[in-house]
Amino acid sequence: MQPQPQTEPVPVLEIRGLTQNFGGLRAVSDFNVELGKNQLTGLIGPNGAGKTTVFNLVSGFYQPSEGMIQVGGVPTAELKPHKISALGVARTFQNIRLWNDMSVMDNIRVAQHYRLGYGFFHSAVRSKRYRRREEEITREATELLDIFELKKYADEYPRNLPYGTQRKLEIARALSIHPKLLLLDEPAAGLNSSDIRELIRLIRWIHGQFDVTIWMIEHHMDVMMELCTHIKVIDFGQTIAEGVPDEIRNHPAVITAYLGDDKI
Numbered sequence: 463m464q465p466q467p468q469t470e471p472v473p474v475l476e477i478r479g480l481t482q483n484f485g486g487l488r489a490v491s492d493f494n495v496e497l498g499k500n501q502l503t504g505l506i507g508p509n510g511a512g513k514t515t516v517f518n519l520v521s522g523f524y525q526p527s528e529g530m531i532q533v534g535g536v537p538t539a540e541l542k543p544h545k546i547s548a549l550g551v552a553r554t555f556q557n558i559r560l561w562n563d564m565s566v567m568d569n570i571r572v573a574q575h576y577r578l579g580y581g582f583f584h585s586a587v588r589s590k591r592y593r594r595r596e597e598e599i600t601r602e603a604t605e606l607l608d609i610f611e612l613k614k615y616a617d618e619y620p621r622n623l624p625y626g627t628q629r630k631l632e633i634a635r636a637l638s639i640h641p642k643l644l645l646l647d648e649p650a651a652g653l654n655s656s657d658i659r660e661l662i663r664l665i666r667w668i669h670g671q672f673d674v675t676i677w678m679i680e681h682h683m684d685v686m687m688e689l690c691t692h693i694k695v696i697d698f699g700q701t702i703a704e705g706v707p708d709e710i711r712n713h714p715a716v717i718t719a720y721l722g723d724d725k726i
């Protein structure tokens with residue numbers, strides 16, 4: 463048999479020379495990253511460093527001032543957020559964004575509708591195909607709530623749930639679209655220490671169970687040190703360090719950037 467030619471696997475996410483200006487402010491400057499399949503990596507930096515802006519650029523909320531972003535080899539410039547989500551990018555938000563006037567179950571169901579992209583026609587005439595997919599969506603949503611131990615809250619409104627449970631629901635909802643890339647923006651924010659322990663277990667479990675690359679922003683360094691195999695540090699939009707957790711913990715530039723920040 464002929465040996466197969468070795469081809470480089472296409473990165474799940476590739477960012478080159480990403481720059482974002484807001485008026486006179488350069489929030490992100492010449493940012494580069496390459497994430498492979500099933501990696502679990504981190505992005506840290508002091509408040510205002512540009513971390514969330516990077517996630518907003520990847521998910522298409524902003525158009526980059528300069529640079530290139532590719533998801534699975536597909537350039538995302540000009541793509542609207544729902545198209546980028548259809549490429550397999552899901553995210554959670556620093557400030558939880560759940561649909562509070564819908565039940566927990568419907569939060570998951572609606573996210574899946576986006577994935578399956580129903581047209582008005584099918585829902586209006588309630589075609590057979592529509593009904594079948596509806597059943598499939600409900601079955602899958604029930605399954606997801608079950609494995610996230612959220613089934614007992616299925617009919618509740620998200621705002622009535624404990625904060626830690628809302629965070630968990632937001633992650634479950636993100637996973638319901640079967641993402642290849644999951645962006646978590648400060649998932650431990652506002653959680654107490656026992657919720658944080660649970661979150662660490664949850665993220666580790668998701669990483670083991672799902673075929674997904676996870677890229678997370680987090681201020682709680684213990685979370686990052688435990689979970690991430692690689693961490694990138696930015697300050698004032700610029701990359702100041704990157705490496706394995708131990709390198710980052712002791713990196714002089716990181717210590718300087720965080721000086722006065724008691725979270726590290």
Ligand SMILES: Nc1ncnc2c1ncn2[C@@H]1O[C@H](COP(=O)(O)OP(=O)(O)O)[C@@H](O)[C@H]1O
Nearest residue numbers: 484487489507508509510511512513514515516
């Ligand atoms: N839509 C926007 N318009 C103007 N400035 C913004 C906008 N979004 C973020 N910024 C600014 O960009 C910088 C980086 O913000 P952000 O990415 O939210 O930081 P981080 O998530 O690291 O705390 C901050 O100075 C912030 O005020």
Ligand SMILES: [Mg+2]
Nearest residue numbers: 513514515556
């Ligand atoms: Mg942020």
